[in-house]
Amino acid sequence: MSSCTLIALARPTFQVDAAQKFFDEARALIESLGVTVNGPNNLVMTPEDTQAAKDSMKSDESLYILLNASFSDASPAVSLLSGVSGNVLLWSVREFGNVGDRLLLNSMCGSNLASHALRTAGKSSVHIHGNPDEVNIKESLRSAILGAMPTIGQPPLVEGALADSTKVDEALASLKGKKVGAIGDAPAGFTPCNYDAQKLKEYFGLEVVNKSIPEIFADIAAVSLDEESAEYRSACEAQPSLTSVPEKEARVNASTRVALRDWISANGLSAIAMRCWPDFAVDLGACPCGAMGRTATSGTPAACERDVYGAVTMLLLEAFGSGTNYLVDTVDLDEKEGIIRIWHCGSASTELAVDPKNATQYIHCNRKLGVAGNFPLKTGPVVLVRLDSDIDPANKSNLRLVMTSGESLSAPNRFQGNTATVRTNAPARQLVNGLIQNGFPHHTVVSWRDIRPEVRRMAERLAIPLTEW
Numbered sequence: 001m002s003s004c005t006l007i008a009l010a011r012p013t014f015q016v017d018a019a020q021k022f023f024d025e026a027r028a029l030i031e032s033l034g035v036t037v038n039g040p041n042n043l044v045m046t047p048e049d050t051q052a053a054k055d056s057m058k059s060d061e062s063l064y065i066l067l068n069a070s071f072s073d074a075s076p077a078v079s080l081l082s083g084v085s086g087n088v089l090l091w092s093v094r095e096f097g098n099v100g101d102r103l104l105l106n107s108m109c110g111s112n113l114a115s116h117a118l119r120t121a122g123k124s125s126v127h128i129h130g131n132p133d134e135v136n137i138k139e140s141l142r143s144a145i146l147g148a149m150p151t152i153g154q155p156p157l158v159e160g161a162l163a164d165s166t167k168v169d170e171a172l173a174s175l176k177g178k179k180v181g182a183i184g185d186a187p188a189g190f191t192p193c194n195y196d197a198q199k200l201k202e203y204f205g206l207e208v209v210n211k212s213i214p215e216i217f218a219d220i221a222a223v224s225l226d227e228e229s230a231e232y233r234s235a236c237e238a239q240p241s242l243t244s245v246p247e248k249e250a251r252v253n254a255s256t257r258v259a260l261r262d263w264i265s266a267n268g269l270s271a272i273a274m275r276c277w278p279d280f281a282v283d284l285g286a287c288p289c290g291a292m293g294r295t296a297t298s299g300t301p302a303a304c305e306r307d308v309y310g311a312v313t314m315l316l317l318e319a320f321g322s323g324t325n326y327l328v329d330t331v332d333l334d335e336k337e338g339i340i341r342i343w344h345c346g347s348a349s350t351e352l353a354v355d356p357k358n359a360t361q362y363i364h365c366n367r368k369l370g371v372a373g374n375f376p377l378k379t380g381p382v383v384l385v386r387l388d389s390d391i392d393p394a395n396k397s398n399l400r401l402v403m404t405s406g407e408s409l410s411a412p413n414r415f416q417g418n419t420a421t422v423r424t425n426a427p428a429r430q431l432v433n434g435l436i437q438n439g440f441p442h443h444t445v446v447s448w449r450d451i452r453p454e455v456r457r458m459a460e461r462l463a464i465p466l467t468e469w
């Protein structure tokens with residue numbers, strides 16, 4: 001009888017009972033194929049769980065299956081799988097729940113993070129998406145167990161029109177000398193949020209200005225009551241729904257917005273990237289999404305999770321004429337309808353709402369603390385772009401770009417936070433597979449203006465490889 005190792009990752013802030021159910025069903029499915037299932041019997045959710053799994057893992061397995069039973073950062077994936085010689089199969093499951101629920105699992109994003117981190121560590125992986133009761137999942141597992149990793153394919157590459165060189169050169173020149181503010185460290189296991197300051201200086205003329213979490217917390221504490229109250233009143237006038245959020249949390253957001261505004265002004269910052277969790281929720285008792293949305297509405301792109309390359313992508317697209325844009329995860333797939341859902345937990349500028357005057361301010365979907373936006377993103381043609389690091393030694397830039405496009409459809413806000421339902425121009429399933437299997441970041445930047453010709457020309461001018469689907 002053949003064997004494989006199954007590891008199921010989860011995180012307590014998501015729906016653990018559902019994650020356990022998927023884990024149990026996954027194990028039963030693999031066993032039904034006549035395979036001995038090795039690996040931890042419990043969900044891997046803590047560093048202690050990871051170490052226990054590592055201590056007990058077989059080192060000579062030909063197949064390792066990493067099931068994101070819910071979201072997880074990539075730390076366990078790297079610790080457990082970066083050094084194995086066998087094949088690695090990443091498996092994400094579908095979202096469920098009613099329209100307007102929080103994102104109960106965020107499994108796909110977990111696989112996306114794992115793939116990027118494993119690629120960075122030099123380990124390739126293959127990705128499948130679907131629930132244990134789906135025929136295609138059973139057949140994919142059967143194939144992998146027999147030694148033939150499933151091949152879902154990737155979309156055809158696109159070669160489109162190029163923008164005028166002078167226009168792009170002027171846009172790039174406008175970035176030189178600009179500064180990006182980076183607050184805190186990248187979250188553990190979030191390799192896309194690491195950055196090379198020297199590369200940003202060399203290729204774009206950008207400087208990164210750093211501030212620690214204790215420093216920003218001190219700035220927030222130093223905001224006067226008068227300034228806090230003025231910002232709170234202004235935010236309530238702009239979005240009256242804010243008055244339904246617990247005032248204490250909304251006032252922390254107001255002080256955060258003032259502290260960010262003053263830091264941006266004092267340092268001449270053109271964009272920021274801030275570590276937003278868990279520190280704000282745990283130490284300040286509030287979530288800063290609303291403050292970041294207000295920062296974006298005021299004209300300064302704001303990226304969460306201390307994603308500096310994400311913030312730089314936002315800044316690049318603005319230089320090319322995108323207008324206000326947003327940093328998103330790809331979290332959901334309906335291949336039959338040809339759609340994906342892009343989402344983040346509530347830091348979008350209210351300008352990007354379907355109805356900006358009624359862009360509901362609410363509590364954070366996971367932390368249950370204010371303030372986070374809770375409204376669907378606007379409709380129309382969209383472009384998704386991301387600047388990323390590259391490990392290819394033949395690529396002198398050590399940077400790469402990915403880009404795709406589609407249309408944001410009229411649809412309810414599927415997940416609490418900010419969601420867009422996008423019918424992709426590329427086949428949706430192959431697009432998701434291409435993003436994850438190539439280890440592209442979990443974050444892309446969505447623009448509602450077509451800046452593809454400018455991005456293509458920039459990639460050519462700077463000799464940064466571009467993958468466009």
